[in-house]
Amino acid sequence: MPDVLPDLSSGAQQSHLLSMLSDSGARRVLRAPSPDLGIAEHLPFPFFAMVGQVEMRTALLLSVINPAVGGVLLIGPRGTGKTTCVRSLTDLLPYIEVSTCPEGCLPDDLDDGGDSAMCEECRRKLAAGEPISRLEPVKLVELPLNARLDDVVGGVNERIAIQQNRVRLELGILARADQNLLYIDEVNLLDDVIADAILDASAQGSYTVRRGAMSGTYRSRFVLIGSMNPEEGRLRPQIMDRFGLRVPVQGLVDRQERYEVYQRVRRYQLNRRRFLAEWAVFSASAREEVILARELLKETVLSEQAIEIGLALVQGLGIDSHRAEYAMFEAARAHAAADGRDVADLRDIRAVAPMALRQRRSQFMVDFFARQFDEDAAIFSQIDTLTSTAEKDAAEK
Numbered sequence: 055m056p057d058v059l060p061d062l063s064s065g066a067q068q069s070h071l072l073s074m075l076s077d078s079g080a081r082r083v084l085r086a087p088s089p090d091l092g093i094a095e096h097l098p099f100p101f102f103a104m105v106g107q108v109e110m111r112t113a114l115l116l117s118v119i120n121p122a123v124g125g126v127l128l129i130g131p132r133g134t135g136k137t138t139c140v141r142s143l144t145d146l147l148p149y150i151e152v153s154t155c156p157e158g159c160l161p162d163d164l165d166d167g168g169d170s171a172m173c174e175e176c177r178r179k180l181a182a183g184e185p186i187s188r189l190e191p192v193k194l195v196e197l198p199l200n201a202r203l204d205d206v207v208g209g210v211n212e213r214i215a216i217q218q219n220r221v222r223l224e225l226g227i228l229a230r231a232d233q234n235l236l237y238i239d240e241v242n243l244l245d246d247v248i249a250d251a252i253l254d255a256s257a258q259g260s261y262t263v264r265r266g267a268m269s270g271t272y273r274s275r276f277v278l279i280g281s282m283n284p285e286e287g288r289l290r291p292q293i294m295d296r297f298g299l300r301v302p303v304q305g306l307v308d309r310q311e312r313y314e315v316y317q318r319v320r321r322y323q324l325n326r327r328r329f330l331a332e333w334a335v336f337s338a339s340a341r342e343e344v345i346l347a348r349e350l351l352k353e354t355v356l357s358e359q360a361i362e363i364g365l366a367l368v369q370g371l372g373i374d375s376h377r378a379e380y381a382m383f384e385a386a387r388a389h390a391a392a393d394g395r396d397v398a399d400l401r402d403i404r405a406v407a408p409m410a411l412r413q414r415r416s417q418f419m420v421d422f423f424a425r426q427f428d429e430d431a432a433i434f435s436q437i438d439t440l441t442s443t444a445e446k447d448a449a450e451k
């Protein structure tokens with residue numbers, strides 16, 4: 055690791071959002087007042103009631119602020135709060151405009167792509183002044199462990215096919231994940247075919263299903279969140295590379311923090327509603343800040359120094375994948391926006407570089423390119439020898 059980054063983390067200005075993360079250790083216990091701000095029915099554990107695990111929560115928060123970071127992979131043993139933490143994100147998710155059409159048409163499509171960018175039905179509705187979208191909170195869509203390919207990409211609705219003698223394609227999980235978060239627990243145990251379908255959709259933002267003469271193209275722009283226990287099998291390198299940020303998640307080491315986790319989980323289990331009410335004020339203000347950060351992100355740029363040192367860092371570490379700096383720069387912009395700044399600087403690079411760059415370097419590729427270099431050198435040396443022999447022969451004649 056080249057020592058290029060000055061330590062700016064201490065004394066740095068942090069926004070409410072970021073400082074709430076680092077403050078949620080055991081020593082800041084339940085200072086929240088408890089007005090009832092209206093609680094959703096799902097009742098996941100509150101994001102800010104998680105103790106410690108700052109890097110995991112920062113990575114998840116950044117991916118909510120800026121989906122372009124390309125998702126988060128959480129790597130660690132069972133029981134360390136990975137799934138709880140992912141589910142708790144629903145606490146912070148903003149509202150977005152969601153299409154009511156199976157093909158995912160939105161009013162903006164007309165401006166962006168003209169008539170052909172929208173299905174006939176939606177063009178008719180818009181012309182008649184009917185809505186084709188509604189506001190909905192971003193959702194967390196979980197991929198069930200036993201999902202089949204048809205569940206993921208969608209398939210033929212057999213009930214309609216039999217009853218009405220016509221074929222209709224059903225929306226799959228990928229289409230329902232559009233504009234939402236898609237969570238895959240134990241992503242390393244996922245069937246290869248399903249993993250490939252998900253990664254293709256995630257890379258392209260859409261996918262096409264063909265069944266006989268029928269086909270449908272669905273939007274599928276989602277933030278991919280995966281978790282895995284490395285004891286239970288490795289993840290194919292090409293899947294690993296697709297996750298923008300990777301966070302190793304260990305159990306807490308501080309005894310006081312572990313006891314605080316126990317107490318909070320116990321309170322939550324005893325009475326979820328009351329527990330959530332105690333944390334609602336945090337959740338509400340964090341949701342506000344996420345919305346502000348998402349707005350600010352549109353204008354947030356990287357400083358010259360952040361670009362220069364970021365690129366030098368990737369090169370210095372011998373990382374080939376261009377996704378490395380993409381994830382790092384997008385995460386740095388999100389980190390700055392979360393901190394209320396419109397310029398991402400070295401502080402932000404420093405905060406996000408480990409999560410964006412770790413486990414990117416492949417010894418196999420280092421060796422592969424080294425061997426290629428040797429082979430090329432041998433080829434040129436042969437050419438040189440043959441050329442000089444030919445020249446000598448020519449001179450002697």
Ligand SMILES: [Zn+2]
Nearest residue numbers: 155159173176
């Ligand atoms: Zn439509």
